[in-house]
Amino acid sequence: MKKGTVPFSEGLVEPPESEEELLERARGVAGLTLGELGARVGLDVPDESRRAKGIAGQILEKALGATAGSRAEPDFVTLGIELKTIPLDATGKPRESTFVCSISLSAMADTDWEGSTVLKKLSKVLFVPVEAASKTPLGDRRVGRAYRWSPNAEEQERMRADWERLAEMIASGEVARITGHLGEVLQVRPKAPHGRSRRRAPDEEGAVQWTMPRGFYLRPAFTQAVLTRLRAEE
DNA sequence: TTGTGATCATCT
DNA sequence: AGATGATCACAA
DSSP, X not given: OOXXXXXXXXXXXXXXXXXXXXXXXXXXXXXXXXXXXXXXXTOOOOSOSTTOTTHHHHHHHHHHTOOOSOOSSOSBTTTTBEEEEEEEOTTSOBOSOEEEEEOOGGGGGGOOGGGOHHHHHHSSEEEEEEEOOTTSOGGGOBBOOOEEEOOOHHHHHHHHHHHHHHHHHHHTTOGGGOOTTOOSSEEEEEOOSSTTOOEEEEOTTSOEEEEOOEEXXXXXXXXXXXXXXXHHTO
């Protein structure tokens, strides 16, 4: 097999053995449409994204050899790398926030930033931009140039500041007062299959209250700044 | 039912 | 327009 080619066979792709191999694979699929890539890995791409919200991420996972399934582990377990697709609008800016991880509300009091799931998840990331102009049909959207990201000191500091404030609110029973307005780069928003989901969280007295499940998200302006930095450093 | 993949739908 | 809060699909 030629260097840099992606070993497709019956839709199965072996996990990459190194960061370099992963980045090469990712860059090898740049320019392909989601429809083309989906066909290679055996995933159908509907015209409407309303019923296929995660399809871009799932196609890229399969195409690059990520460990299938949903687990609280990096997508590329042996490399410790998390895969994130970034939807870009017509001007090249991220259209949406980036989901980082679900929050264990009742465990926040026992965690600090250094041991947080957020830092763990974002320590090594492969960003794969995907064309996402709303007028472009899902299957016609093209994959962009991928970048490996590890947060630098400043980026880490900004995330830490937000995380610590939000974690403190959750741990002290103020989860109900958290809105998406809080956090400069990292925010807490609902993350649920439907509006009836509830999760345990501490209240002000340390007792149990039930609230909607939440997750950490990166704001679009932050991921945009990250992508700008990575492009500039090439 | 929960976690991961995210985008949708509405409000400001 | 941009952002927040709500929601959809799928795997384990």
